[in-house]
Amino acid sequence: MKISARNILKGKVKEVKHGMVDTEVDIELPGGGEIVSVITKHSAETMKLAKGKEVYAVIKASNVMIMVD
Template sequence: MKLSARNVLAGKVVEVVLGTTTAHVRIDIGGGAIVTSSITNEAVADLDLKVGDAVSAIVKSSDVIVGK
């Protein structure tokens, strides 16, 4: 499935932390950059996310703020 989101950044899961309903997943996208995503615990189970998994960090362009 191709996505309209302009940012599909390939990377590797380096950490998964489960909360009561919300989990935090950290993804190494290379170049020294680590991206953090907060998703539902259900999504972690649904995607069977584990450290080492090859994943994409997906972000809509309207959700990116520029700082200068």
């Protein structure tokens, strides 16, 4: 499979929190970092997301904001 997104992070599902409509998926990255994604509950169920499953976080954004104190 090919995709135009340049930021693809491989990791493992750390936790899946289902809501009424959306699901929050915590992904543990190699090296201990984490990223969180909110997707539809239907998508999470279709992909059978569960703790320990290997996944890819695909990030495609036209804007990335940076802030300092």
